[in-house]
Structure formats: structure tokens, C-alpha cells
Ligand SMILES: C[S@@+](CC[C@H](N)C(=O)[O-])C[C@H]1O[C@@H](n2cnc3c(N)ncnc32)[C@H](O)[C@@H]1O
């Protein structure tokens with residue numbers, strides 16, 4: 244079992260309720276969606292960029308594809324780690340690879356939550372689930388309702404329990420419909436510990452402040468809801 248990995252580095256979690264925790268990041272190549280605001284290059288690269296010393300901006304390159312054993316060896320030297328973020332791209336495309344990872348850190352899955360069959364495979368392997376809800380603009384030209392049903396099913400499979408936290412992030416742009424957010428939130432509120440409204444980082448795409456605060460107020464009737472922007476962008480860490 245091998246997978247295309249674009250980067251491995253140590254930084255702190257910049258998003259959501261675990262912001263500030265020191266993590267190892269494993270970024271898989273490839274994605275099944277094409278979100279208009281996506282800030283990440285999801286293309287497969289010939290080699291994986293590996294930052295051995297956190298924050299050094301000095302990289303080694305390891306030829307792709309990588310085995311779970313190679314990943315284990317590369318992340319082993321990192322110290323004082325809260326968890327290992329599995330991100331991308333879409334990490335659930337590599338569910339079989341994830342089940343073969345043998346690392347000492349708890350796994351923190353960062354997913355677009357649209358692949359329920361893949362989610363079933365990893366459910367007992369991940370301790371934290373940071374699940375996005377993607378709304379209509381991410382599914383341009385496609386049938387939206389089946390995607391939303393798959394999202395709800397994926398949250399059900401990876402729901403919070405005594406061994407796993409599961410929370411939801413929604414990237415808010417000026418085009419995001421508050422009604423859509425409220426609808427999905429109502430369907431997944433039993434599966435998650437909180438909702439994070441994450442204002443999109445590109446200034447020209449941002450929603451207005453009042454709309455965001457009004458949506459938070461409505462959601463708070465149902466579920467703990469926080470507004471937290473991407474913080475790693477503010478101080479320039481990876
Ligand atoms: C690059 S994605 C990879 C994981 C997975 N594909 C997903 O979308 O959840 C990681 C996180 O960055 C968020 N993100 C991507 N572009 C963003 C932007 N321009 N502003 C705010 N958040 C963004 C995504 O919504 C997701 O929560």
C-alpha cells in the first residue's frame with residue numbers, strides 16, 4: 244500500500260477548536276472536489292516535501308509514492324505532538340493507507356466528508372474528526388442533494404463518541420447561504436461537539452460581519468458555535 248504525499252511538516256493547528264496545538268501534518272495529494280476558495284495545491288508531486296526542523300523552511304524531498312512505514316520513520320523524530328493531522332487534498336481517498344499507519348500520535352482527520360464508504364474504513368483509527376460541510380458552490384453543476392446526504396452519512400459514521408471528538412467547520416464566503424448552513428447543522432448536530440464558522444481567508448470573498456454574527460446567533464439555539472478564522476495565515480507558519 245502506497246500513497247502520494249505532498250508534504251510532511253510539524254506546525255501548530257491553525258483552525259478550529261484545537262487551534263494552537265502542536266501537530267505533525269501529513270498532506271495527501273488529490274481531491275474529489277474543487278472548492279472555489281481552496282488554498283491548497285492538490286496535485287500529485289514527484290516528491291514529498293519534508294521539513295525536518297519545524298519552522299526552518301529547509302526541505303528534503305522524498306520520492307513519491309510513500310509507504311506507511313516510510314511515513315512512520317519520517318514523523319518519528321517530532322516531539323511533544325498533540326496529534327497527526329491527515330489532510331490534503333482529501334485524505335479519505337486513502338482510507339486503506341490510513342488504516343496501515345503505525346504512529347504513536349493520535350490521528351486527526353481533516354476531511355470534506357463526502358466519502359462515507361471510505362469513512363467506514365477509518366472510523367476506529369481516528370481520534371479527532373475535523374469535518375467540513377461543503378455547500379452548493381463547491382458542487383457547481385452537480386446534483387447537490389445526494390452530496391448533502393453523503394455528508395450527513397459521513398458525519399453519522401464518524402460521529403463523536405467516548406474515543407473520538409468530531410466537530411464541523413463551514414468555510415463562509417459571501418456566497419454561502421445561511422439557510423443551507425442551518426439545514427445541514429440541524430441534521431448533524433447530534434453527531435458533533437461544535438460548529439466552527441471559518442470566514443474565508445481571501446478578503447474579496449469574505450462574508451459581511453453582521454451576516455456571520457446573525458448566523459452564529461441562530462445556530463447557538465441548536466449547537467455550540469464559534470467563529471474562528473485561519474490563524475496560521477496570520478503569523479506565516481506552514
Ligand atoms: C485544504 S482542506 C483539506 C482537507 C479537506 N479536503 C477539506 O476540505 O476539509 C483543509 C481546510 O482548509 C479549509 N480552507 C481551504 N481554503 C480555505 C480558504 N481560502 N479560507 C478558509 N479556509 C480554507 C478547508 O475548508 C478545510 O477546512
Ligand SMILES: Nc1nc2[nH]cc(C(=O)O)c2c(=O)[nH]1
Pocket residue numbers: 254255256257258283330331353475480481
Ligand atoms: N497550521 C496549519 N493548520 C491547518 N489546519 C488545517 C490545515 C489544512 O490545510 O488542512 C492547516 C495547515 O495547512 N496548516
Ligand code: SF4
Pocket residue numbers: 274275276277278281282283285331332333355
Ligand atoms: S475539498 Fe478540501 S482540498 Fe478539496 S478542493 Fe475543497 S478545500 Fe481543497
Ligand SMILES: [Mg+2]
Pocket residue numbers: 282283
Ligand atoms: Mg491549509
